[in-house]
Amino acid sequence: GQQLNQSPQSMFIQEGEDVSMNCTSSSIFNTWLWYKQDPGEGPVLLIALYKAGELTSNGRLTAQFGITRKDSFLNISASIPSDVGIYFCAGLAKGTYKYIFGTGTRLKVLA
């Protein structure tokens, strides 16, 4: 099925560093969601975005709904070891009910 392009695919960072990842699509979306998945667990919702240009924070996490409606960004500030995991974006187009998921960004934090 269709998937969104997420970048980067994986990244190693030092503890304390900031992290940025993005998700891009060729289609316009009305809703963007960001999830984190730990090994052997289901995805956990981090942030939901509903308006173009919207900037929403959840603790050290900040996500933005791109102005073009075709992309979204997730930033993690001052990373800690428990930020390790896979981050997925998901987009919902107008008139549909199925979210399209990104390919995932695998984050590894070096203490």
Next chain:
Amino acid sequence: GAVVSQHPSRVICKSGTSVKIECRSLDFQATTMFWYRQFPKQSLMLMATSNEGSKATYEQGVEKDKFLINHASLTLSTLTVTSAHPEDSSFYICSASRDAGTDTQYFGPGTRLTVL
């Protein structure tokens, strides 16, 4: 709020047997539930969408007779893997939504199925 549970969390079965996985929305009513399959190091692959009281809608390539889905109530959906084979071994995750098309999806913790 918005807690989704799955049972069992892990199951090992013999080839040829059937396995039922339950997905429950614990603190909200889910008009729509989704079933995903995830292979190692890959993203989630939607298998089917189920709406309470109606037949499930399956994605292309997913055998409806092999993966039976029942959404009997607003808080429970079940996925039955019939005549399981080793290639059905995977991580199965459900999600629930109050209102598909407008609401976010809340995921269950997943079920690890191993078919011997």
